[in-house]
Amino acid sequence: MESQNKIYVNRPTLPDLDEFYDLLKEIWESKKLTNMGKFHNQLENELAEFLGVKYVSLFANGTLALIAALQVLRISGEVITTPYSFVATTHAIKWNGLTPVFCDIEPETCNIDPNKIEALITPKTTAIVPVHIYGNPCNVEQIEEIADIYGLKVIYDAAHAFNVKLKGNSILNFGDLSILSFHATKIYNTFEGGAVISHDEKTKKRLDYLKNFGFAGETKVITHGINAKMNEMQAALGLLQLKYVEKNTEKRKRLAEIYYNAFNHIDGINYLKIRDEVDYNFGYFPIFVDKKDYGISRDELYQKLKENGIFARRYFYPLISQFSPYRELESSKPENLPVATKLSSEVICLPIYADLDEAEVQKICEIVQNSTTTY
Numbered sequence: 202m203e204s205q206n207k208i209y210v211n212r213p214t215l216p217d218l219d220e221f222y223d224l225l226k227e228i229w230e231s232k233k234l235t236n237m238g239k240f241h242n243q244l245e246n247e248l249a250e251f252l253g254v255k256y257v258s259l260f261a262n263g264t265l266a267l268i269a270a271l272q273v274l275r276i277s278g279e280v281i282t283t284p285y286s287f288v289a290t291t292h293a294i295k296w297n298g299l300t301p302v303f304c305d306i307e308p309e310t311c312n313i314d315p316n317k318i319e320a321l322i323t324p325k326t327t328a329i330v331p332v333h334i335y336g337n338p339c340n341v342e343q344i345e346e347i348a349d350i351y352g353l354k355v356i357y358d359a360a361h362a363f364n365v366k367l368k369g370n371s372i373l374n375f376g377d378l379s380i381l382s383f384h385a386t387k388i389y390n391t392f393e394g395g396a397v398i399s400h401d402e403k404t405k406k407r408l409d410y411l412k413n414f415g416f417a418g419e420t421k422v423i424t425h426g427i428n429a430k431m432n433e434m435q436a437a438l439g440l441l442q443l444k445y446v447e448k449n450t451e452k453r454k455r456l457a458e459i460y461y462n463a464f465n466h467i468d469g470i471n472y473l474k475i476r477d478e479v480d481y482n483f484g485y486f487p488i489f490v491d492k493k494d495y496g497i498s499r500d501e502l503y504q505k506l507k508e509n510g511i512f513a514r515r516y517f518y519p520l521i522s523q524f525s526p527y528r529e530l531e532s533s534k535p536e537n538l539p540v541a542t543k544l545s546s547e548v549i550c551l552p553i554y555a556d557l558d559e560a561e562v563q564k565i566c567e568i569v570q571n572s573t574t575t576y
């Protein structure tokens with residue numbers, strides 16, 4: 202049996218089960234289970250409105266959304282991306298038969314460093330796939346400038362960036378396309394799910410063909426599409442979850458403030474600074490352990506937390522470039538990725554989710570505070 206006092210890095214939030222039951226009853230009565238049903242279409246519209254974007258194409262998960270986004274823009278050759286992410290970012294590139302080229306990251310944001318992109322561009326480069334890591338926006342202006350000069354497409358992996366805004370504008374409105382993930386571990390979940398955000402009707406339509414085997418009519422198949430449709434149960438849950446996004450963000454914000462206050466006073470514990478012009482979603486709380494000032498290493502603190510029932514996660518360690526499918530690439534060499542290599546060795550993501558008690562967060566802060574002195 203699971204012990205009561207274990208705390209994990211996150212726990213999914215769910216709506217009231219009775220509310221979900223009412224929608225399930227509708228599905229049972231209509232016998233419409235999938236294939237762009239009522240709830241699917243309603244969720245596409247409501248999400249577009251809620252997020253402040255033009256077109257939403259729902260997908261079965263975020264990985265398939267990214268695979269389809271690369272397909273729909275006919276990306277070929279080499280794609281410049283970040284090694285500091287969840288492995289699905291690079292896998293989606295690889296599943297399209299493309300070559301990932303890893304670019305180092307910025308020390309302040311952990312996002313792809315635009316100043317290091319140009320040196321990696323070759324005649325084979327066709328796209329950039331940056332990630333708004335932890336939901337903190339990339340330097341979208343500088344990335345756009347480079348993409349425009351070289352004629353590259355930009356597809357943002359915005360799996361962490363649900364409802365994030367930059368100067369009041371959805372971060373999903375930047376780049377050619379953005380993808381979202383609604384996996385159970387993300388701040389907005391549909392059990393599993395995802396979406397591609399597009400800015401014109403033609404692309405939206407082609408994405409919808411792609412996720413349904415390439416069907417563009419009853420007897421017409423226009424491309425080697427895949428089955429990546431979101432079903433009605435997922436979409437129904439998504440409609441309910443939408444009602445709680447703002448409230449849950451407020452709760453996570455309060456928890457983040459407790460962490461900020463505590464870590465302002467601990468040497469060697471650094472946290473991610475979010476710029477004032479960003480409306481953040483507080484989906485993650487990464488800290489970076491500098492052993493020199495803090496006294497013990499990241500892994501020692503990670504163990505300490507574990508001994509106290511706190512199951513933090515080292516997102517993102519190891520770097521994607523260190524995994525066996527990618528480590529032979531020239532761009533994977535650690536000497537080409539000094540910032541990513543360093544931050545990856547220092548990071549711990551602390552628990553943050555809407556249902557987490559403030560007292561528990563206080564406790565975690567105390568463990569971090571006391572870990573260096575108890576050694």
Ligand SMILES: *Cc1c(COP(=O)(O)O)cnc(C)c1O
Binds near residue numbers: 395
């Ligand atoms: C979760 C995640 C994905 C994959 O999303 P799934 O819905 O789990 O397929 C892709 N990229 C990043 C950065 C993620 O965190």
